[in-house]
Structure formats: C-alpha cells, structure tokens
Amino acid sequence: MSETLKDLSKLESRFLDYPNFYDKLNETLDDIGVNNDMVHRRRQNALLGENIGTVMAMLKGYDRPVYNFGSRSEGTTTISLQSDADSLHHVPGINVVQSLQEFEPEDTTNYAINLLMIQGDDIAPGYCHLEVINEDLRLSSIDVTEVNDHYVRGKDDRIYYKNTVMEDFMSGKGERHGPAWAVEGQMGITDQDTVAGLYCKSWPYQARDWLNESNQVKWPSDALKRKCMKDGCFVVPTGSSPGTEFEWRISTSLAERQLMFSLNIVQLRCYVLMKILVKTFIKEGTISSFMCKNVLLQCIESSLPYEWKEANLSQCLDKCLKRLRRCVDEENCPHFMIPTNNLMAGKFSEKVKSNILEKLGFVISYTRIVLVKAIKLDDLSIRLRNKLVSSTDSNCMTPLQIRSSIKAERLLDTAVILRGYQIIHLTHTCKYYKNTELQQDFQRRSLRTLDQLTNQEDENKREVSTLVSPFLSSLLGSLQAARVEKDSDISKLLEAEDLLIKGCDSDVSSGRLKLASYFYCSGKIGRTESILNETDGKYDRTLVIPICRCYQGPMDTGSMNNIKFQEERNLVMKNIVAYCVIFLPAEIKWIPKELQYELYRLTGDKAGKSDKVTWMDWAVVDSLPYLHFLQYKVNKHFHDEYGLQRALLNMEQSIGRTRNLCHRETALNLLGQCMEQNNQPIKALECYSKSLRLQPRNNAAKVLICICLARLFQNKKDEVTKTIYQRQRKMEQN
Structure with a gap:
C-alpha cells in the first residue's frame, strides 16, 4: 500500500470515531431537500405539469396525454444536480x-x-x-x-x-x-x-x-x-x-x-448519493442516472425491507456502489424489468472501464472521506463537516433558503409550462379558425370544457382549470367585444367586459393590460387610468418575474427573493409572474395604433408560408413597458405634462433595466413613437435603430423609420416654404 493510501486509511479510521456519522449525513440530505416533504412537492408539481399539457390538448379536441418522467418527477434530484x-x-x-x-x-x-x-x-x-x-x-x-x-x-x-x-x-x-x-x-x-x-x-x-x-x-x-x-x-x-x-x-x-413512488426516503437518498458520487468522480458520462436507478431497484429487490432504514444508510449505499462496480466490471447492467436488455452494452472502452473501476473502488474504500472532503455539489461536504464538528458556514444556503428555492423553481417551471401551452392554444386558434366568430366559438367551448373539469374529483385537473380559465376568459371577452358594432348590443358588450375582468387574474399584469387596452380604444380613458393604477400597484419591480415563451430569451432569477414565494400556484400567477401581452389580428380594435404596426412585421417575409402561424403574426409586447406606454397615452389625453414625462422616463428605464424582457425591440418601437409625438424625432430614430440592432429581420422599426424620415422631410419642406413666403411678403411690404 502506498503512503497516500496509508494516510487515507488513517483518515478513514479517524472518521469512524465520529458518533452518528450517517445520522449527520441523513440530516445533511434533509437540509438540501432530499426529504419526504420536498419529494412530495416535486412529484405533485410534475403531475400538475402533466395535467396542464393533457387538459390543453383536450381543449383542442385531442386525446393526447402528457407524462413527466425522470428525476424531477420522482423527487430524486437536488438544486446542483440540475436534472x-x-x-x-x-x-x-x-x-x-x-x-x-x-x-x-x-x-x-x-x-x-x-x-x-x-x-x-x-x-x-x-x-x-x-x-x-x-x-x-x-x-x-x-x-x-x-x-x-x-x-x-x-x-x-x-x-x-x-x-x-x-x-x-x-x-x-x-x-x-x-x-x-x-x-x-x-x-x-x-x-x-x-x-x-x-x-x-x-x-x-x-x-x-x-x-x-x-x-x-x-x-x-x-x-x-x-x-x-x-x-x-x-x-x-x-x-x-x-x-x-x-x-x-x-x-x-x-x-x-410506480416503483420509484413506492420507495422510502432512505432508498431515495441512496439513489441521490449514487448520482452525486457518479457526477463528481466519473466525468466521462458513461454511467447514467438510469443505470444507477436500475442498480438501486435490483438492490432493493434482493434485500429485506427492514434493511432500508436511516440507521443503515451506510450499508445500503455500500451495497449499491458495489453492485454498480460489478455491473461495470461485467459490462452488464440489466434493465430491471427486461433483464436481457443490457444498459451498458457497448457503452465504454477497456480504458474507460478501467478508469471507472478505479474510481468506484476508491469511493467504496473511502466513502466517508469522499463524503466529508470531496463533494462540492450542494456544498454537501461542507455541510456534513459542519454538522460533525458543530459549526456553521455562512456561505452555504440555509435549509429554509433551499426549500424556498426549490418551491420557487417548481412554481416558475409551472408558470413557464402554462405559458407555453397558452401560446400553443393561440397558434391553434389562428391556424384552424380563420375568422373572429369561429375563434370566439372555440374559446367558448374551451371554457365549457374547463367548467366541467372543476366538478371532477381530480384536484390537479381542477387546479389546471383555475389556472387556465382567466387566460381564456380574457381572450374570449376581447374577441366577443371585437364583433359587436359600436354600442349596437349593450348586453354583449357588458358580457365581454365581464369576461375581460375575469381574465385579470391570469397573472400580475397581462390580463389587466388587455382590459386597459379595451377601455382605452373604446374611449373610456377614466376607466383605463383606474386599471393602470391598479396594475402599477401590483407590479412589484423587486419581485415580479417577466415570463415569455414566444422564443428563448434570458431568464435571470439571481436577485429573486425566493422566500417571498407562496406555495399556492394561483397566488404565484397573480402576484409574481408577468406574462407578455398578446393581441391576435382579430383583436385589432383593441390594439393602440402604435402597436398595430407589429401585426405587419412579416410583410414580404412570409411568402409561401401562409399556413404557418407564429407569434410574429400577432402584436406582442412585454407587460412593464406596455404599462408605461398606456400611462403615457392617458396622461397625454389629460394634458398632464408631468405625468407624461414621468411615463416616458419609466418606459425608457424599464426597457433598459428590466431583466428577462423578450420583446425589447417592440417596446423600443413604442417608445420611439412616443418620442415622435413628444416632438423628439431624433430620439425616436435612435429608438428604432436600437430596435433593429436587437431584431434585424421581421421588425416594424423598418416601416417606422421610413415614416419618421418622411415626416422630418415634410416638416423641413414646410419650414422652407414658410420661410420663402415670409421673405416674399417682406419684400412686397418694402
């Protein structure tokens, strides 16, 4: 035995003297979220995600269930494993x-x-x-x-x-x-x-x-x-x-x-530890989580139930690691249910195999040393050392922070999944229902389907109905109002307004901003101002997360206060998430003229692709800059110069400073038009230029620049004409 291995043996012996070593390891795993509570929450979230996908397919008339599998749905992951x-x-x-x-x-x-x-x-x-x-x-x-x-x-x-x-x-x-x-x-x-x-x-x-x-x-x-x-x-x-x-x-x-859901917390902790050790030491990526799972299931099947207790975590982990090493040595990891299916067949060369065996042998021989000294994932080694010597490390997240982070991640994932399916629903609406009447009928049928789900015993499906209904109500209300000729049918307008009001709770802002747009375009400026003030009060800039699924944009949650996340998903949608505001072409009556240009950004770029519907066929804008834009329009209507300038400044700052905006180019186009209306054409051109740098193609800024330059030219021409006329009059008088 080399001197290094002798030293490690002595160190291993010293760790044997620590009382309750594996009790402390169990506590550490509890702290990083591998506990019954967090496992249950992860599983519930996965089932909710399934139901969102399944229900949204039902609305389109499809029997197309969605299933979530893997470590996240099983609850067998941690923040650092990033499954x-x-x-x-x-x-x-x-x-x-x-x-x-x-x-x-x-x-x-x-x-x-x-x-x-x-x-x-x-x-x-x-x-x-x-x-x-x-x-x-x-x-x-x-x-x-x-x-x-x-x-x-x-x-x-x-x-x-x-x-x-x-x-x-x-x-x-x-x-x-x-x-x-x-x-x-x-x-x-x-x-x-x-x-x-x-x-x-x-x-x-x-x-x-x-x-x-x-x-x-x-x-x-x-x-x-x-x-x-x-x-x-x-x-x-x-x-x-x-x-x-x-x-x-x-x-x-x-x-x-089904099998993973039947396991106890010690068995799940063994699985998580196996994945952490494999990810730490075996960099080749040849040992997958699925292999580890099948090894775990084989170990459980061949053991007695009483062995899988917290006090036996050491022996259980050792059993799993040794079986994994044997699988590598024999190059045969049988699928648990189809044993003839060898998951390791042809997965690694002799050289890689030798390297894996050496590392697994080291981990098995010096498990305690590895756990105390070598695991950086989730700061596991630091946390375990702190518990063994009764100290604290301020650099580690507290258990409360970890639980809050897991909750926040789960809830944000739900918000993203929900928004993704909403976009799919809108795409389906535009693709298969070509006029406003058909689109309206489709939304009404969809709402009836959701109402039926609220009477079911399935709690997850009832929750899906609660989450989706505001979005559909807002869309239906806007479409219904668009079909009513001005004041020709007051009852239908009132019904549409009621639906738009029900849609306000889809999230912090997008539902309210659609209602505000409806009031603004209807000439009801006072009610518009009231809705905008309510939205502004709810939009906590330090907490609200803009979310968009039109395309992949940055999502920075680093400064997010996870502790503020409530457990109820509905409260998260209402208080923390701000979706972008989407108008379909059929809703053009309720789109301010400055935003209507976005409906035509694809002009000339969509030849031969008329059947394909994307978000670029719609008018889409992030909530916060759109809020300030509408505030500008309201203040301009009331000739409130101070409010007007404040709205312009807020709009400019929201575009420049707000994280996670995915339609920044559209916001710049709106800001540019406000600058033009405020007699600042040069600043307007700067906004359009910035917009084009962000989105060189399919950008309404191309048209807006032409309009702005034409106006500048016309104004210059008018000034020259005026000067010539004044000089001619002066000469005549002399």
Whole structure:
C-alpha cells in the first residue's frame, strides 16, 4: 500500500470515531431537500405539469396525454444536480399491439394507423420494429411512401413504420438527443427533454418473466406488479444513428415511476448519493442516472425491507456502489424489468472501464472521506463537516433558503409550462379558425370544457382549470367585444367586459393590460387610468418575474427573493409572474395604433408560408413597458405634462433595466413613437435603430423609420416654404 493510501486509511479510521456519522449525513440530505416533504412537492408539481399539457390538448379536441418522467418527477434530484425535465407526449390515432390476437376489427376504424411489434433474435432486447397492419397495402405493388412518408417496404415485404416520424410530432425548436428533442431552458428554468411516444396497452412480452418471478421479500409486491402491468408501455424512437430508422425502444417509464413512488426516503437518498458520487468522480458520462436507478431497484429487490432504514444508510449505499462496480466490471447492467436488455452494452472502452473501476473502488474504500472532503455539489461536504464538528458556514444556503428555492423553481417551471401551452392554444386558434366568430366559438367551448373539469374529483385537473380559465376568459371577452358594432348590443358588450375582468387574474399584469387596452380604444380613458393604477400597484419591480415563451430569451432569477414565494400556484400567477401581452389580428380594435404596426412585421417575409402561424403574426409586447406606454397615452389625453414625462422616463428605464424582457425591440418601437409625438424625432430614430440592432429581420422599426424620415422631410419642406413666403411678403411690404 502506498503512503497516500496509508494516510487515507488513517483518515478513514479517524472518521469512524465520529458518533452518528450517517445520522449527520441523513440530516445533511434533509437540509438540501432530499426529504419526504420536498419529494412530495416535486412529484405533485410534475403531475400538475402533466395535467396542464393533457387538459390543453383536450381543449383542442385531442386525446393526447402528457407524462413527466425522470428525476424531477420522482423527487430524486437536488438544486446542483440540475436534472432535466423529461416529458413524453402520447401520439394519438396510432394503435400498437404485440400480437395479432390483440388486434380488434374495430381498431381499423378507431385508429388511423395500426402497428404490430416485431421482436425477434435479430432485434436487441428492449427494442422492436413496428409493422404496419394493412394487408391490402402489403399485397399491393405501390410505392408505400406515397401513402405515408414514414412507411418503408422491407426486404421481407413487410411494411415498417420508421422512427423518423418523431420529427413530425415534435416539430419546433430544439436539438435531437437520441429519442428526445432537447430544449435548453432559460436561466432559472428547467431544461426540457421531450419525446413522442406510441402507446401499447399490453405489458411488454420481454418483461413478462419479471411479472412471474416469485419474490420472497415482497418488493415489489404482487399488487404493485399488477399495477405496473395495467400501465402498459410506450415505444419511442431510439435515435438518428445510421441503420436504426426501423428501431424503436420499448419504454416502461410508467411502471418505473410506480416503483420509484413506492420507495422510502432512505432508498431515495441512496439513489441521490449514487448520482452525486457518479457526477463528481466519473466525468466521462458513461454511467447514467438510469443505470444507477436500475442498480438501486435490483438492490432493493434482493434485500429485506427492514434493511432500508436511516440507521443503515451506510450499508445500503455500500451495497449499491458495489453492485454498480460489478455491473461495470461485467459490462452488464440489466434493465430491471427486461433483464436481457443490457444498459451498458457497448457503452465504454477497456480504458474507460478501467478508469471507472478505479474510481468506484476508491469511493467504496473511502466513502466517508469522499463524503466529508470531496463533494462540492450542494456544498454537501461542507455541510456534513459542519454538522460533525458543530459549526456553521455562512456561505452555504440555509435549509429554509433551499426549500424556498426549490418551491420557487417548481412554481416558475409551472408558470413557464402554462405559458407555453397558452401560446400553443393561440397558434391553434389562428391556424384552424380563420375568422373572429369561429375563434370566439372555440374559446367558448374551451371554457365549457374547463367548467366541467372543476366538478371532477381530480384536484390537479381542477387546479389546471383555475389556472387556465382567466387566460381564456380574457381572450374570449376581447374577441366577443371585437364583433359587436359600436354600442349596437349593450348586453354583449357588458358580457365581454365581464369576461375581460375575469381574465385579470391570469397573472400580475397581462390580463389587466388587455382590459386597459379595451377601455382605452373604446374611449373610456377614466376607466383605463383606474386599471393602470391598479396594475402599477401590483407590479412589484423587486419581485415580479417577466415570463415569455414566444422564443428563448434570458431568464435571470439571481436577485429573486425566493422566500417571498407562496406555495399556492394561483397566488404565484397573480402576484409574481408577468406574462407578455398578446393581441391576435382579430383583436385589432383593441390594439393602440402604435402597436398595430407589429401585426405587419412579416410583410414580404412570409411568402409561401401562409399556413404557418407564429407569434410574429400577432402584436406582442412585454407587460412593464406596455404599462408605461398606456400611462403615457392617458396622461397625454389629460394634458398632464408631468405625468407624461414621468411615463416616458419609466418606459425608457424599464426597457433598459428590466431583466428577462423578450420583446425589447417592440417596446423600443413604442417608445420611439412616443418620442415622435413628444416632438423628439431624433430620439425616436435612435429608438428604432436600437430596435433593429436587437431584431434585424421581421421588425416594424423598418416601416417606422421610413415614416419618421418622411415626416422630418415634410416638416423641413414646410419650414422652407414658410420661410420663402415670409421673405416674399417682406419684400412686397418694402
């Protein structure tokens, strides 16, 4: 043994003298959020996110459930682990069966496509091919790609469904990572991995041996296994590597989540510690969290229930690490439910394997030293040392700050998810309902659907209804009012106003600002001023977070006071989140003329793309600068010079200083027009120039600059004409 290892052995022996070492480790994990309370909150948040996606699809008439999987939905992560949010979107209209006996005659009419899983010796365990069940098509000689771009006729004359179809279902921004579309989150917001999955209601054949295995220690119990079996499975695309366009991976994610939800806090802490140790020491990225999860489940299955207690955390962690090392040594990490599926097959070279084994051996031999000295994630080592020697370190976040940070992150993620689906809803509205009447009818049907959800026992769906209703009410009110001729139907106008008022609680500001715009464009300046004053009072500049999902912009939450975050999501939307204000073309009556230019920013740039709807087809502006813009217009109406100048200054400062504004170029365009109206054309041109630097293409500033220059030229021409006239009059008088 080298001198270094001898020293480490002595140090390890010294740590053995610390009383209650693993009690202190349990306390440390509790402090960083690995406790029953935070685990429960993370899980509830994941289920709420699922329900938001599922309900918003229902409003469009789609049976398209959304599922959240992975560490965040399980509650097995920490602030520093920075786990991605993994979501699966169930693709409707496609039926997957594992045998022709499962295929029912009515499936031909109920589903657009029926697929048969092909699993054989020439296909890797845990994977399958999908054959299109269509005998007429198979026997025909036509080119099947003419029927569907993603059909292909194999050498065996079967018609297969290619996994490249995922790109149709998951269109949009993002980069493909294996089967998923990865979207990098805004700062302070979770990264998102999204995959499209095809559902199979029957349990995978390759996992049926697991169901039938007898288990002496009764985990998982027979009841839990039956519950897993009822969940069925998904098939998801494997990736884009050459030669795998026919290959689909069998996913038991629903069942895995059931298993993880059944674990106690010690088992979850073992899993978190494994991930922290792997992330700290194994930089190659060859050992995934999914491998660690399967190792944990195997250890639990082969242990007695009484072993997994807080007092035994040391032995439990040691058992998991040793099993992980054995898996690496044998280059075989069996999938828990499909043991023939080796998760480590071909994952690393001999050199990398040797390096991993050496590091795992070190961690296993000197676990206490590693935990006390080497873990920077979540300041775990510092926190543990402080507890062992009864000291404090002011540089570490307190447990209260950590809990508040986790709550804030969860709630902000919910706000971002909700806004994303609202944008999708607006896009669907404009794409499939081409006039105001149809758009209005769609929103009314959507509100009726939400009302039905409020009577359900599912608390999450009721909460989704509460979160979404204000947004839809505001949109419906604005559309309804737009269809009423001036004062021709007072009852419909009053109903529209009532809907707009109900929409005020969608967030801190956007719903109120739409109501203010309606009053302003209706000539009700006094009521406009009242709404603006209310909005200004609610918009706490030190607390409110602007959120926009039109495109990826910066999200800086560094100065956010997490302690102020309340636990109720509705209060967060009402008091902390400020969405951007969106007007559809059908709402043009309620858009101030200065903002209407934004509706035409795509003129000349959208040839041949008329069917594609994006936020650039709308008038969109961040809440805070728009608030100050409307204040400027109101003060101008009342000839309040002091208020007018104050609004201009506030608008200028909000554009320059407010974090997280995603439509800064639009705000600059509004400021420029205010400057023109205030007889400051040079400053106006400066605003338009700044706007163009931020958004060189598809920017209304191009038109506004031309208008401003034309006015300058006309004013100059008028001044020259006036001077010539005055001189001529003077000469005549002389």
